[in-house]
Amino acid sequence: MNNDNAPLYVAICESLAEHIGKQSPRYFPKLPSERHLMDEFSTTRVTLRIALSQLERDGLIYRSNRRGWFVTPPKLTFDPTARSNFSIMAMQQGRRPATEVLNQQPATCRSQAEGAPLGLKRGDKLVRLDRRRSIDGRHVLLENILINADMMPGFAEHDLSTSLTTISQEFYGIEVAKEEVTINATALNRFQAETLAVADGSFCLFISRIRYDQDNRPFEYDQEWWLHNAIEIHTRSER
Amino acid sequence: MNNDNAPLYVAICESLAEHIGKQSPRYFPKLPSERHLMDEFSTTRVTLRIALSQLERDGLIYRSNRRGWFVTPPKLTFDPTARSNFSIMAMQQGRRPATEVLNQQPATCRSQAEGAPLGLKRGDKLVRLDRRRSIDGRHVLLENILINADMMPGFAEHDLSTSLTTISQEFYGIEVAKEEVTINATALNRFQAETLAVADGSFCLFISRIRYDQDNRPFEYDQEWWLHNAIEIHTRSER
DNA sequence: AAGTGGTCTAGACCACCAC
DNA sequence: TGGTGGTCTAGACCACTTG
Numbered sequence: 125m126n127n128d129n130a131p132l133y134v135a136i137c138e139s140l141a142e143h144i145g146k147q148s149p150r151y152f153p154k155l156p157s158e159r160h161l162m163d164e165f166s167t168t169r170v171t172l173r174i175a176l177s178q179l180e181r182d183g184l185i186y187r188s189n190r191r192g193w194f195v196t197p198p199k200l201t202f203d204p205t206a207r208s209n210f211s212i213m214a215m216q217q218g219r220r221p222a223t224e225v226l227n228q229q230p231a232t233c234r235s236q237a238e239g240a241p242l243g244l245k246r247g248d249k250l251v252r253l254d255r256r257r258s259i260d261g262r263h264v265l266l267e268n269i270l271i272n273a274d275m276m277p278g279f280a281e282h283d284l285s286t287s288l289t290t291i292s293q294e295f296y297g298i299e300v301a302k303e304e305v306t307i308n309a310t311a312l313n314r315f316q317a318e319t320l321a322v323a324d325g326s327f328c329l330f331i332s333r334i335r336y337d338q339d340n341r342p343f344e345y346d347q348e349w350w351l352h353n354a355i356e357i358h359t360r361s362e363r
Numbered sequence: 364m365n366n367d368n369a370p371l372y373v374a375i376c377e378s379l380a381e382h383i384g385k386q387s388p389r390y391f392p393k394l395p396s397e398r399h400l401m402d403e404f405s406t407t408r409v410t411l412r413i414a415l416s417q418l419e420r421d422g423l424i425y426r427s428n429r430r431g432w433f434v435t436p437p438k439l440t441f442d443p444t445a446r447s448n449f450s451i452m453a454m455q456q457g458r459r460p461a462t463e464v465l466n467q468q469p470a471t472c473r474s475q476a477e478g479a480p481l482g483l484k485r486g487d488k489l490v491r492l493d494r495r496r497s498i499d500g501r502h503v504l505l506e507n508i509l510i511n512a513d514m515m516p517g518f519a520e521h522d523l524s525t526s527l528t529t530i531s532q533e534f535y536g537i538e539v540a541k542e543e544v545t546i547n548a549t550a551l552n553r554f555q556a557e558t559l560a561v562a563d564g565s566f567c568l569f570i571s572r573i574r575y576d577q578d579n580r581p582f583e584y585d586q587e588w589w590l591h592n593a594i595e596i597h598t599r600s601e602r
Numbered sequence: 603a604a605g606t607g608g609t610c611t612a613g614a615c616c617a618c619c620a621c
Numbered sequence: 622t623g624g625t626g627g628t629c630t631a632g633a634c635c636a637c638t639t640g
Contacts, residue, residue: 130553131609132609133609134553157625159626167610168610168611168612169612170409170610170611171609171610171611173626174610178550178564181550181566183547183548183549187626189618189627190617190618190619190626191618191619191620191625191626192625199547205600300602302601303599304598305596305599306596306597307595307597308438308595309566309592310422311420311421311422323627324373327420327548328548352549355548356547357546357547358543358544359444359543359544360541360542360543361444361541362541363539363540363541370628370629372629396606397607407629408631409628409629410628413628413629426607428608429638430637430638430639431607431638563608
């Protein structure tokens, strides 16, 4: 059955993975407790947790902080270059999206470094916006957004739980003419992990984006941290 | 100095991270042995390894299998939609690239599933090509490539450690007219990890790519596993 | 041959979540 | 309030790398 020379934790992984694979593709239950699983596989908690961490890396299971381990739902397919947005894409894929505004403040640029992506200097006006987004009730994404407030006066008075691109278009006539996207694999810091209710250091995809208008002026800088098991990026290029 | 309520492993992370940050940006040494660090921080190996794993997730350090922990060199910036290739991009960024052909065989399609990305049926001719690519002597990328052999007869007779796109162009007049790219965060399996000389289950970015020619026929299916700390994806889209 | 990382055991205490 | 996950201790043996 199992490769005899493989470490114990690999055998546990395989056994759990097989078991999860048999589940209904629409049912994503909590796993039994660590102590229960430890007994089941006749091992210690340390070893069991190595196995669980491995399955977490593979993306098969995830943990909700202090609540336990759960089977991971399917990833959301996301095209960073598409003329779409989070909510529309989620609903098109039969999922239930939600957006919460965590923090929303008209402010001024704190430093040269903060303003650099938007070409702003210290003291220039901007809007800071932090949002948390969920799929089917599970928090999957944290966003820190900076907006050039001089280009869009009164921006913070709109309902910022909706599509920012739509607001830019309809109220300010600003279109996304160019976009620069950067993708990195990294880990959540303590605060981010807490906000998403996952373990400190959870793996994530960090996507940052600078949006330029028709006159090639950067007007929005977007930083997104996605749980690594919640997103698949799909894009296409024609030449 | 440290947050008193933070777990010990977080304090160890911070201390090591600070120390690494002070290093020269061109020097990427091996860390002291785990037992040495365990003494230095007056803790046990289990706890120390949690800290090291955390720094590994952050991308600050990596491990070379059974040889120890090392400071991570800068990431390679990679544009999957650019008219460029691995070697050119690496050299442009002042790095020393290398490519090894691990396996190269003219063969036939084994199953419906294997041939699906290229629209091939069981028994159709294809070329299987596995390559390993390195930056400055460090293995960072594993590739499994399938090529439609009927579209490019004798493909396997070329030097397949060079740019496949160039071979397609120069010998068969086939250009990349469209590309579909998928990016997932996942983990290496045992075999892949061994081939890259890293620990089983190392975190990676999985990039798959289907290339279509001028007549919209898929001719190459490329699967790439990048060490997560070796690559940053950067792309731009104009509208 | 010595030392290293990879794996594993058998416990422990605490803070938090769900009942 | 009981059980859970989060964290930590103090050992151990083995396979492999390095000198």
